[in-house]
Amino acid sequence: MELFYLERTDPGLDSVEFRGAEARHIARVLRHRVGDRIWATDGLGTELELELKTVAPDRVAGLVKSRRTRPREPRCLLTLAQGVLKGNGLSRVVEGATQVGVAGIILLNTQRTVGRVSDRKRSRLGKVAVEAMKVSTRTVAPVVSGPISIGELEGRIAEYELALIAYEEEKKTGLDGFLYRTPSSVLVIVGPEGGFEPAEVVRLRQAGARPFSMGPRRLRADTAGIVASAMLLQMTGDLGPDRRNML
Amino acid sequence: MELFYLERTDPGLDSVEFRGAEARHIARVLRHRVGDRIWATDGLGTELELELKTVAPDRVAGLVKSRRTRPREPRCLLTLAQGVLKGNGLSRVVEGATQVGVAGIILLNTQRTVGRVSDRKRSRLGKVAVEAMKVSTRTVAPVVSGPISIGELEGRIAEYELALIAYEEEKKTGLDGFLYRTPSSVLVIVGPEGGFEPAEVVRLRQAGARPFSMGPRRLRADTAGIVASAMLLQMTGDLGPDRRNML
Numbered sequence: 001m002e003l004f005y006l007e008r009t010d011p012g013l014d015s016v017e018f019r020g021a022e023a024r025h026i027a028r029v030l031r032h033r034v035g036d037r038i039w040a041t042d043g044l045g046t047e048l049e050l051e052l053k054t055v056a057p058d059r060v061a062g063l064v065k066s067r068r069t070r071p072r073e074p075r076c077l078l079t080l081a082q083g084v085l086k087g088n089g090l091s092r093v094v095e096g097a098t099q100v101g102v103a104g105i106i107l108l109n110t111q112r113t114v115g116r117v118s119d120r121k122r123s124r125l126g127k128v129a130v131e132a133m134k135v136s137t138r139t140v141a142p143v144v145s146g147p148i149s150i151g152e153l154e155g156r157i158a159e160y161e162l163a164l165i166a167y168e169e170e171k172k173t174g175l176d177g178f179l180y181r182t183p184s185s186v187l188v189i190v191g192p193e194g195g196f197e198p199a200e201v202v203r204l205r206q207a208g209a210r211p212f213s214m215g216p217r218r219l220r221a222d223t224a225g226i227v228a229s230a231m232l233l234q235m236t237g238d239l240g241p242d243r244r245n246m247l
Numbered sequence: 248m249e250l251f252y253l254e255r256t257d258p259g260l261d262s263v264e265f266r267g268a269e270a271r272h273i274a275r276v277l278r279h280r281v282g283d284r285i286w287a288t289d290g291l292g293t294e295l296e297l298e299l300k301t302v303a304p305d306r307v308a309g310l311v312k313s314r315r316t317r318p319r320e321p322r323c324l325l326t327l328a329q330g331v332l333k334g335n336g337l338s339r340v341v342e343g344a345t346q347v348g349v350a351g352i353i354l355l356n357t358q359r360t361v362g363r364v365s366d367r368k369r370s371r372l373g374k375v376a377v378e379a380m381k382v383s384t385r386t387v388a389p390v391v392s393g394p395i396s397i398g399e400l401e402g403r404i405a406e407y408e409l410a411l412i413a414y415e416e417e418k419k420t421g422l423d424g425f426l427y428r429t430p431s432s433v434l435v436i437v438g439p440e441g442g443f444e445p446a447e448v449v450r451l452r453q454a455g456a457r458p459f460s461m462g463p464r465r466l467r468a469d470t471a472g473i474v475a476s477a478m479l480l481q482m483t484g485d486l487g488p489d490r491r492n493m494l
Contacts, residue, residue, distance in 0.1 A: 072463035092339075096470050101462070136464040174487025215348070215486040216319040217383040223343050226470070227477045231486060234478050239462040240421025 003137050009042040017061040027057045043141035045070040074238035077103040077185040082225045083192030086115035089222040094125050096226035098132035101233050107146035112194040117147045150200050154207035160187040166228045167211035175212050179235040190225045250384050256289040264308040274304045290388035292317040321485035324350040324432040329472045330439030333362035336469040341372050343473035345379035348480050354393035359441040364394050397447050401454035407434040413475045414458035422459050426482040437472045
């Protein structure tokens, strides 16, 4: 299945059109023809099944045949708060975590953060999320927001049913200590290169977040963000067969 | 904890020396001094605690104070068979899977494989594994072997207690269908970009491997190799607190 990106999928629409790169891709690269069925998403949870009516490199138009909401999305809404990384680290995290299935990514400035996130960089990360959404056939492109401070993050912890900190110094409690029931929303907080200052963890704990161990081996920060997301969604049953339709 | 790489750690040795890049790193970058304690590994499971006796940019020597075998290693020996990827894909997989904790990586040529692995590239991947081992404070650098064919892989499946195929078309069985007990050795097989041909999966099944679903979203092949390794080691209890010393 190939999934294309549409800016608008308003409920009233019975036909849609692609312009620019998506139109070229459909017409030139994939050589679709009038009458073909394709699928498109707005990155906000809507998936449209389309029958192509016009196919040209600068404009592709299709009739809406059916409409679905959030197919293939995890039941657990997982938000990843990721310490800002230098170089391509954040891009790798956004790409991997989007494929795994996170609902949102909050960039986090911490004491040990090296590097900063300009508006231009954040907008580029948003595009990485849209591309990764298409690759993974998701219908939700996680919003990349921030960067915010630890103080601002503290104020948001209560919005989640469960908030967890991937913390190297936690030696006793694993993820299995928290997921005896499936939470509907989880925040997973992962530090930058070099990890969190102990005082930052104290503050996050006081705000309600709980540290957990990812094992005795050290994960580099970009790997940690992706692996923590995968561990979480595996434990909520979202990295296996989709059993919703079987209930 | 910083872990340095030593080529030789023979059981009889009571002192060791570093040359080249490791010596420069210890002396120049980290500015260690005579009398400091440092840790070193041979990538084959041995960890040495050293007391530094000589510190110069071209030669660092230390006295062996203690010796441990395979600290922090997963109990489950996990081998990742990864379809060959083009570009930097394999390098990302070796890096991430090593940090997560795989014991070995077998490169796999399949029908949909694009790109090839020269001896030079494989040797470079071996260096990536050693670097990732150091980053993650492991004492085992996974051997990167192959590439081998599906036929050759079939012949090796019986060496593992459990062999699994990450397969997009498997819709019913998740990883939890296999891990009701903890296997001591597992082979996880992940395809290249574009996945396996159905006929390849049939052959691997006949040889004893079992397909499992990683969920309804598509993971790009390099993400899939890392995430499959993490899912497996999470289920065997190897991505949480080290409980061996608590038994």
